[in-house]
Amino acid sequence: MDTRQLLERQSFIELDARSRAKRLLDKGTFSELLDPFQRVTSPWLMRQGIVTQADDGMVVARGTIDGEPAVVLGIDGGFQGGSMGEVSAAKIAGSLELAAEDNRNGIPTRAVILFETGGVRLQEANLGLAAIAEIHAGIVDLRRYQPVIGITAGPIGCYGGMSIAAGLCSYLIGTREARLGLNGPAVIEQEAGIAEFDSRDRPMIWSFTGCEQRHRTGLVDDYVADDADAMRAAVIDLFRAGRPEACRSERVAGFLARLSEVDPGVQATPEQVAAIYGKGFQS
């Protein structure tokens, strides 16, 4: 990107969840379900002395993408780290369920999920975890009819049970800013010690879990610049490509074959991961 392009482009990462959804949908088609004025908020945060947010940090946007019916599920990373509480997660799961039902009734509704999340909201722990299982179920169901596209743009990235949800998507798009991983750096350090994982070593963290590396190692399909138009174009291209022959999470034999090449006796390096996973996961 040269200076002129940089000045003219609209950053995607700098947009809030609602604006991101608006930019992905066809112009003028955005409408929000369960918007903040309906005030369906977390029933669990108040009693812990935590301020709620009127949309529980989750935007459900209907409209069309490339002329086809769509729902964009935008997680607001600015509220409680984009964590999944009972309400925010139910907004995703419930929407995926309705989209799958649409497809069974002949309406080709498709879904995009904007992953900007640390995973389960620990203040709602078990209800967040249960709802994430329902999100997983919803993706696997809907994916049978239409591609489900996940985007992790940053700055939060995608962690915890929601990284598993990302791993279930038909396609995944990432930017240089975003990280994708199961366990947060602080939690690995807490559980396994600082020698295993130093949560303050940001270059190390990005070298393994940044989406540039995830793309290089085949765990992300599309690596896109921080540009709202480029993001929308990438989404349209993937929807036009249709459902993949097999989703990444279905490539069991391929991943087991690659893992058998790993020497678990030595600590991993980004180069070694690229060398092994760079071969792909065809079985």
Added chain:
Amino acid sequence: MSTQELSKRGAVWLDALTYSAPLQPGYPPSVRVADARLGEHRARFIAVVPDPDNPFPRARGGEVGLVEAWELARAVREVIAADKERDEKRAIVAVIDVASQAYGRREEAYGIHQALAGAADAYASARLAGHPVIGLIVGRAMSGAFLAHGYQANRLIALADSQVMVHAMGKESAARVTLRSVADLEAFTARVPPMAYDIDNYASLGLLWKLLSVSDADAPTRADQTAVETSLQAAFDDIRRDPSRGLESRLGSEHRTASATVRRKLREQWH
């Protein structure tokens, strides 16, 4: 987790419920797969168990690691493939005692999130294909490990026992992430049911199909074994009677009214 004694519960219950059926060959020591019967029906039983010699050092205590998760996926998908042309799909019983997902640098490097997605996908796909999938919680069902091994089941059964627990994160880590002391966290868990670690509070969330009392969860008596078998068969019959292959049966509890409200309002506004 390393400070705790390695749990034998997964292995003990898998062995009891399959009447010591031979383990399927070709799986690592940490993933046990046995084909047996559930009443008169064919069933595959699967457990993740501790392996102190696991080549991956962060997955030696019964955690679901990279290899465990993809092997779970393989064990489930074998059944889907074998029954593809059959009308009666074989039952799958996940015997659940999983300490956590594996926390480590190797795990993140090689995409443990993707491995767990592979396992969750396999169980969800089995359920959608018509296999009755039952999760039997005999010990810990923690976080990502539970999402990969059991949470996609049509029905969940748990033993009522003090060592049986379901949670999103261990107490020390949860306190660190939420910027609280462990004492503060424990105070909240006492009055916020979804935050609690014990199985009775978990049962109040309506996610379990049955909570079963047994006399000895570590070394089941004949009566314990019969009680669990009877419950598994009842769950099997209940799944067969249910036209839905989804997870709606978990939405009925008073502690999940918000989950139901969100779905009702979404439906009203959808079109």
